[in-house]
Amino acid sequence: MTIIIEQPQFGIGVVEENKNLYNEQELVLDGGFVVPHINTFGNNFRDYDAESERQEGVENFYRMNHVHQTYDFVKRMREEYGKLDKVEMSIWECCELLNEVIDESDPDLDEPQIEHLLQTAEAIRKDYPNEDWLHLTALVHDLGKVLNLPGFGELPQWAVVGDTYPVGCAFDKSIVHHKYFKENPDYSNPAYNSKFGVYSEGCGLDNVLMSWGHDDYMYLVAKENNTTLPSAGLFVIRYHSFYALHRSGAYEYLLNDEDKENLKWLKIFNKYDLYSKSKVRVNVEQVKPYYLSLIEKYFPAKLRW
Ligand SMILES: [Fe+2]
Numbered sequence: 549m550t551i552i553i554e555q556p557q558f559g560i561g562v563v564e565e566n567k568n569l570y571n572e573q574e575l576v577l578d579g580g581f582v583v584p585h586i587n588t589f590g591n592n593f594r595d596y597d598a599e600s601e602r603q604e605g606v607e608n609f610y611r612m613n614h615v616h617q618t619y620d621f622v623k624r625m626r627e628e629y630g631k632l633d634k635v636e637m638s639i640w641e642c643c644e645l646l647n648e649v650i651d652e653s654d655p656d657l658d659e660p661q662i663e664h665l666l667q668t669a670e671a672i673r674k675d676y677p678n679e680d681w682l683h684l685t686a687l688v689h690d691l692g693k694v695l696n697l698p699g700f701g702e703l704p705q706w707a708v709v710g711d712t713y714p715v716g717c718a719f720d721k722s723i724v725h726h727k728y729f730k731e732n733p734d735y736s737n738p739a740y741n742s743k744f745g746v747y748s749e750g751c752g753l754d755n756v757l758m759s760w761g762h763d764d765y766m767y768l769v770a771k772e773n774n775t776t777l778p779s780a781g782l783f784v785i786r787y788h789s790f791y792a793l794h795r796s797g798a799y800e801y802l803l804n805d806e807d808k809e810n811l812k813w814l815k816i817f818n819k820y821d822l823y824s825k826s827k828v829r830v831n832v833e834q835v836k837p838y839y840l841s842l843i844e845k846y847f848p849a850k851l852r853w
């Protein structure tokens with residue numbers, strides 16, 4: 549399988565270069581907020597150094613992301629990944645797969661990724677014991693990050709993580725590092741740079757193309773494999789990095805009534821996604837049977853990815 553990604557200015561070094569930024573991206577971008585880095589040696593100068601280096605990495609990430617996420621790029625990615633011809637595996641197998649990958653590349657997280665997913669799920673379960681669909685949604689919401697693996701096209705970070713936003717209409721000013729959109733070809737394309745662009749008021753997010761990343765990919769996987777998760781679960785999976793909407797209230801004019809209802813759940817979910825960055829340990833083996841039963845309830849035994 550070959551996936552061609554447009555990288556007109558940055559060439560072959562891009563994937564490697566961005567892999568090195570993985571920790572910074574993960575900590576800062578996925579939750580959408582900066583998680584403070586604590587230097588246990590208490591060295592201020594070094595703190596400052598690390599901080600400015602990290603900011604540079606984040607800024608470079610967003611430059612790459614904003615320049616390359618065009619309407620055409622998203623369409624091609626959705627076509628390619630919509631084929632679901634990469635691999636067949638269960639949800640739990642994918643949790644374990646993600647586990648291996650993140651563990652290797654993320655020395656800042658001293659727990660395996662699966663614990664990280666389960667922390668979010670367990671925190672929600674504690675406060676919303678009856679919403680079992682939301683527990684499972686939390687478990688699977690980041691599984692799309694396998695896009696970063698060789699078997700899945702080994703996409704660069706800017707096409708996997710980070711805040712997401714609509715393409716095909718004007719990029720809202722509230723999107724972080726908005727200035728880099730000026731280098732995106734869509735920015736000066738009259739078909740795509742007006743308030744509504746190719747969309748219309750209240751058209752519903754289902755009709756809107758979002759910048760490509762792990763969110764939309766996992767949504768496609770869940771949907772095409774006929775999950776029975778409710779629409780709010782799919783909404784959370786698909787838009788959990790759409791910070792311009794759920795943090796800044798941008799693009800609300802694209803929502804339909806169902807989106808507005810689902811947005812309430814997304815805002816609840818988001819608090820727990822951030823909370824899970826804390827150090828609450830989860831005993832994987834102990835909670836595994838519960839999550840396996842949820843997987844069985846809402847997903848087929850094997851899914852096409
Ligand atoms: Fe995520």
Ligand SMILES: [Fe+2]
Pocket residue numbers: 578689690821
């Ligand atoms: Fe997450």
